[in-house]
Amino acid sequence: MSGISSVSKSSEPHQHIQIKDTLLVGRALLNFTSIFVSLGVFIFGFEQGLMSSLLTNKYFKDYYKDPSPAAIGTMIAILEIGALFSSFVAGKAGDIWGRRRTIRYGSFIFVVGGLTQCTSVNIINLGCGRLISGIAIGFLTTIIPCYQSEISPPEDRGFYACLEFTGNIIGYSSSIWVDYGFSFIENDYSWRSPLFVQCVIGTMLFLGTFLIVETPRWLLDHNHDLEGMIVIADLYGNGDVEDYFARQEFRNIKESILIARVEGGERSYSYLFHKYAKRVSVACFSQMFAQMNGINIIAYYAPMIFELAGWVGRLAILMTGLNSIIYILSTIPPWYLVDSWGRKPLLLSGAILMGVPLLLIAYSLMLNNKYTPNVVVACVVVTNAAFGYSWGPIPWLMSEIFPNSVRSKGAALSTATNWLFNFIVGEMTPILLASIKWKTYLFPATSCFLSFLAVEFLFPETKGLTLEDMGSVFDDSSSIFSFHSGRGSNNGASSASSIRKLSSVRSAASVARDPTILSNSEVPLLAAAAANASVPAQHQRTPLLGAIPSGSSGIAGPRNDNDIPSMEDVPPQEIEPPSFEEIYQHKVKQYLKPTIWNRLFNHVKPIDQQDTPLLQG
Numbered sequence: 001m002s003g004i005s006s007v008s009k010s011s012e013p014h015q016h017i018q019i020k021d022t023l024l025v026g027r028a029l030l031n032f033t034s035i036f037v038s039l040g041v042f043i044f045g046f047e048q049g050l051m052s053s054l055l056t057n058k059y060f061k062d063y064y065k066d067p068s069p070a071a072i073g074t075m076i077a078i079l080e081i082g083a084l085f086s087s088f089v090a091g092k093a094g095d096i097w098g099r100r101r102t103i104r105y106g107s108f109i110f111v112v113g114g115l116t117q118c119t120s121v122n123i124i125n126l127g128c129g130r131l132i133s134g135i136a137i138g139f140l141t142t143i144i145p146c147y148q149s150e151i152s153p154p155e156d157r158g159f160y161a162c163l164e165f166t167g168n169i170i171g172y173s174s175s176i177w178v179d180y181g182f183s184f185i186e187n188d189y190s191w192r193s194p195l196f197v198q199c200v201i202g203t204m205l206f207l208g209t210f211l212i213v214e215t216p217r218w219l220l221d222h223n224h225d226l227e228g229m230i231v232i233a234d235l236y237g238n239g240d241v242e243d244y245f246a247r248q249e250f251r252n253i254k255e256s257i258l259i260a261r262v263e264g265g266e267r268s269y270s271y272l273f274h275k276y277a278k279r280v281s282v283a284c285f286s287q288m289f290a291q292m293n294g295i296n297i298i299a300y301y302a303p304m305i306f307e308l309a310g311w312v313g314r315l316a317i318l319m320t321g322l323n324s325i326i327y328i329l330s331t332i333p334p335w336y337l338v339d340s341w342g343r344k345p346l347l348l349s350g351a352i353l354m355g356v357p358l359l360l361i362a363y364s365l366m367l368n369n370k371y372t373p374n375v376v377v378a379c380v381v382v383t384n385a386a387f388g389y390s391w392g393p394i395p396w397l398m399s400e401i402f403p404n405s406v407r408s409k410g411a412a413l414s415t416a417t418n419w420l421f422n423f424i425v426g427e428m429t430p431i432l433l434a435s436i437k438w439k440t441y442l443f444p445a446t447s448c449f450l451s452f453l454a455v456e457f458l459f460p461e462t463k464g465l466t467l468e469d470m471g472s473v474f475d476d477s478s479s480i481f482s483f484h485s486g487r488g489s490n491n492g493a494s495s496a497s498s499i500r501k502l503s504s505v506r507s508a509a510s511v512a513r514d515p516t517i518l519s520n521s522e523v524p525l526l527a528a529a530a531a532n533a534s535v536p537a538q539h540q541r542t543p544l545l546g547a548i549p550s551g552s553s554g555i556a557g558p559r560n561d562n563d564i565p566s567m568e569d570v571p572p573q574e575i576e577p578p579s580f581e582e583i584y585q586h587k588v589k590q591y592l593k594p595t596i597w598n599r600l601f602n603h604v605k606p607i608d609q610q611d612t613p614l615l616q617g
Contacts, residue, residue, distance in 0.1 A: 025239040030151065033212050034160045037147055038167030039205040040103060040140040041396075043110060045171030046198055047133055048296075049324070051076060053179035053317045056303045060191040064123045069430040075127045076430075080423035082134025083141065084416050090142035091412025095267060098218050099147040099408075104209035106139030111202040118195035134419075136202075142415040145399040146408050150215035151235060154466040157400060158338030165393035166331040171201075173324035180317045217404050217467070220250070221257050226586045228253075229578050241583050250577040253404075256468040258575070260405045272406045272413070278474055279401045282459055283414035286347075286395035289451035291421035293354050294444025295387045297429050298380055306380075311373060323381050330388030342463040343394050347455045350390020355448030357382040358441045365438035391451070401462060401470050 024032050054060045055072060067075070093102045113133030120126040145161065152160040178194045185193070216235070219228035229241055232250050237243030273280060303316040311319050334346060357379035364375040395414070402410030432440040460473040578586075 025234045026236070029213070029234055030153075030156075030160070033151060034148060034163055035167070036208050036212060037103065037144050038164045039201065039208065040107070040144040041164055041168040042171035042174075043107075043198065043201055043205065044137050044141055045168040045173075046175040046201060047079065047137065047171075049172035049175035049320075050179065050194055050198065051130075053176055053183075053303055053320060054191050054194065056307065056316055057179070057183060057191045059186075059188050063188055063191075064126070067123055069434050071123055073427045073430045075123060075130060077423045077426035078127050079130040079134035079137065080419045080426055082131040082136075083138035084134075084419035084423060086135040086138030087142045087412050087415040087419060090139045090415075091409040093139070094143045094146060094218075094408035094411075098214050098222075099143050099150070100209055100212060100214045102139055102143045103147065104206060106136045106143070107202050107205040107209065108136075109133075109139065110136035111199050111206065112136075114195060114199035114202055118192050118199065133198075138415065138419065141396075141418070142412050143408065145396045145415075146411045147215055149397070149400045149467065150217045150404075150407070151213075153236070154464060155339060158343070158397060158463060159335050161397040161400075162331065162334040162338050162393040165388075165396060166328065166335075169324070169328050169331050169388060169392070173321070173328050176317065176321040176324045180314070180321050183314055183317060216249075217253055217257075217407075220254050221404055225250075225254070226578050226583055229583060230587075241578075242580055247577045251575050252466070252468055254575050254577075257404060260403060267405055267409065269409055269413070272402075272409050276402065276406065276410070276474075279470075280410060280413060283395075283398040283401060283410060284417040285454055285458065286391075286398050287414045287418035288421050289351075289447060289454065290387075290391045290395045291418060291425055292444060292447035293351070293387070293391055293451060294358050294383065294441070294447070295354075295391070296422060296425045297440070297444060298384060306373075306377070311377075319377060323377070323384060326381050327384045327388050330385035331392065334389050334393050337389075338394070338397070339463055342461045343397065344455055344459055344461050346390045347394055347459070348452055350386050351448045351452040351455065353386035354383050354391070355445050355452075357386075358445035358448065362438045362441035362445065365441070400467060401474070403470070404467065 061067075090102060090106070093105070097105070110133055113129050113131075113136055116129030116132055117126055118129075120129055144164070148160055148164055149157055175194065175198075178197055179191075182190045182193045184190075213231045213234060214227070216228045216231045219225075219231060229246075229250050232253075233239055233241040233243060233246045236249055237246030240246065303320050306316040306319045337346060361376055361379045361383075364372045364379070395418070398414055399407060399411040429440070432443075462470060462473055465472065
């Protein structure tokens with residue numbers, strides 16, 4: 001195939017021809033992108049652990065004139081204030097700018113905040129730097145989980161979310177060991193150097209956002225159908241834009257988007273609260289308990305805790321570093337359990353395995369005998385490990401439960417909840433440790449047992465469901481079928497093996513395309529829809545999507561019932577992905593633009609259409 005004319009004349013499918021936007025495709029692209037965007041949560045973990053070790057650095061304490069517990073608490077917690085407010089902005093920014101550009105801007109702000117911290121001259125200046133970094137982290141922690149959930153296949157979405165959280169804990173551990181290494185420098189560079197390292201990491205993330213793809217759901221939701229089809233093909237069809245499953249995925253995503261538009265779906269926070277109240281409560285409760293269950297008492301103040309228990313100076317940092325390695329290892333089992341066991345069993349067991357050690361820490365510190373240092377270390381390790389496989393990764397996965405139109409806003413609310421309670425814990429911990437000492441640990445222990453009850457009675461199981469089918473466990477009005485979440489930990493997910501097949505048959509139009517993938521015994525409601533779809537158009541009720549012409553962007557602007565044609569007058573319409581020729585023409589125009597980016601990264605010399613190396617067999 002040498003030119004457009006030859007392509008246009010062909011009416012047959014183009015066997016295994018790739019039109020792709022990236023060098024990597026398929027699983028390789030998914031893995032690379034997931035690992036790379038994990039730098040965003042790596043940054044969060046690095047920032048979180050960095051300051052905890054610096055608080056015990058003698059040069060740090062001397063330079064800032066041995067700040068009071070209240071000053072330390074404010075300086076630590078002000079990062080959460082920045083993140084709290086920016087997470088709301090990130091919800092809108094993610095919808096307007098896209099997921100990729102929001103990550104880019106967040107990483108740039110983080111670099112600015114890091115530079116402000118490493119050049120700070122007083123505690124106020126340092127706090128301002130942490131506030132700026134907090135704004136950046138609010139952007140990153142809101143959008144990256146959305147990005148991850150929107151590109152991951154349903155059967156592996158939990159795996160990629162847990163892999164992302166592992167990146168967060170690697171960041172936390174790395175900061176501890178960076179602090180430990182630089183602590184051997186006998187001057188102020190022992191604490192300024194680690195603060196500069198975070199700027200380097202932020203710069204890497206910023207540059208990488210020019211390489212990763214935008215999510216297909218954002219592209220299709222904003223009517224960039226050509227680009228969306230290419231990205232879907234890159235992710236799920238090995239770059240082949242005519243791949244059957246890639247085209248099915250396009251139809252499913254676009255149908256879900258158009259259904260939301262026809263239903264009059266909005267993007268406001270008030271609409272989110274009104275229509276998806278249960279989803280909001282589940283996402284926000286999960287983030288609230290993740291903070292109140294005590295992990296940030298350890299994350300922010302582990303060296304101080306170890307010092308109080310008898311491990312002094314550099315030994316406190318060393319013990320924190322060793323604990324962080326176990327913490328990393330604990331995040332690996334969820335890679336394999338979250339999509340097999342499910343979300344609820346991990347949260348339930350994690351609540352118990354965190355609550356009991358926290359009670360033992362309080363009891364041991366109350367006794368304050370020769371066994372206390374070792375008991376505290378052991379219990380901190382167990383608590384961290386339990387959090388690492390349960391309440392650490394799962395709440396960040398909860399952005400999966402929101403529909404596409406309000407996903408970034410739902411993620412913003414849950415992330416804001418995280419930062420609100422993160423701030424409360426960060427602000428109050430040093431004050432409580434100084435005043436009521438061992439009794440401090442009774443608060444997170446109680447929270448752990450309350451979180452167990454919340455998960456048991458309020459949280460549905462979502463493993464194996466596609467993003468478009470989340471309504472099935474929340475019984476939303478837009479859901480065609482329902483598994484009724486109930487109380488059981490696996491209720492709503494026992495049919496996970498068949499859910500993947502059902503992901504391509506959510507509407508009558510989908511069933512009409514391929515009725516063989518559905519059996520009457522599996523989902524009678526959908527089987528009936530398939531039968532209805534096979535009846536001639538003049539004898540059947542027009543399906544919801546019949547009001548939307550093929551290739552249309554749906555309803556744009558305010559809805560006016562007078563402008564909507566009678567359903568009896570509108571025949572059913574199929575949603576078809578862009579054709580090979582349309583995508584090819586679009587890519588030719590892109591490649592022929594004489595941009596520096598195309599020359600550097602696509603290795604294209606845009607002379608004419610015949611010389612453009614678009615197609616690969």
